[in-house]
Amino acid sequence: xxxxxxxxxxxxxxxxxxxxxxxxxxxxxxxxxxxxxxxxxxxxxxxxxxxxxxxxxxxxxxxxxxxxxxxxxxxxxxxxxxxxxxxxxxxxxxxxxxxxxxxxxxxxxxxxx
Amino acid sequence: xxxxxxxxxxxxxxxxxxxxxxxxxxxxxxxxxxxxxxxxxxxxxxxxxxxxxxxxxxxxxxxxxxxxxxxxxxxxxxxxxxxxxxxxxxxxxxxxxxxxxxxxxxxxxxxxxxx
Numbered sequence: 075x076x077x078x079x080x081x082x083x084x085x086x087x088x089x090x091x092x093x094x095x096x097x098x099x100x101x102x103x104x105x106x107x108x109x110x111x112x113x114x115x116x117x118x119x120x121x122x123x124x125x126x127x128x129x130x131x132x133x134x135x136x137x138x139x140x141x142x143x144x145x146x147x148x149x150x151x152x153x154x155x156x157x158x159x160x161x162x163x164x165x166x167x168x169x170x171x172x173x174x175x176x177x178x179x180x181x182x183x184x185x186x187x
Numbered sequence: 188x189x190x191x192x193x194x195x196x197x198x199x200x201x202x203x204x205x206x207x208x209x210x211x212x213x214x215x216x217x218x219x220x221x222x223x224x225x226x227x228x229x230x231x232x233x234x235x236x237x238x239x240x241x242x243x244x245x246x247x248x249x250x251x252x253x254x255x256x257x258x259x260x261x262x263x264x265x266x267x268x269x270x271x272x273x274x275x276x277x278x279x280x281x282x283x284x285x286x287x288x289x290x291x292x293x294x295x296x297x298x299x300x301x302x
Contacts, residue, residue, distance in 0.1 A: 106288050117191070117278055117293030118230075125288050163230060173286050174243060175220065179229030 078178035095149040097164035105166040107147040193294035205267040210279030217284040
């Protein structure tokens, strides 16, 4: 079945460091891909998305490119801030079984001042 | 500011008791999802609805869990009887029904502790 695999955390970085969180997926058909972010005590919120191969989603300095050949959607940010500390979830949605959204396990990011 | 509302925010109960969690989706949204979040399993899809009809509840333990949408403004997730392994954060999310491009809007979750 469809699934999402993302790198295990926690990831700990110093402020202004470069961030990469790896995400790969398995899906039948052509999924849309998403990154969601969860701040402490809150629900998830959409960070960015890409709906077809080679699309780049971007928001708040984060970006991810839909790579069909490597079935990947890695999240990157050039310079992280303390306020970026959160849990990041990679997700996909396909029309298999009626357009349900499936999430990876989440990667916790700590950014130190 | 439209948001998904979940109640209660926290629930502590004893093993064997019934637990009911409620969700009010965003007005006009026609898809509703229930997810469970634990440290070990991450975010698991339990059930989801489109236009109030259940489309998939294969992620839910059928013997004790049930999910319903009595009307368009209310979704419920019930556990009876509850067990300590059910302790988790339960999230409801709703979406406008845009197919595979759909952005989901999450509630703040119900933190359930079963003693």
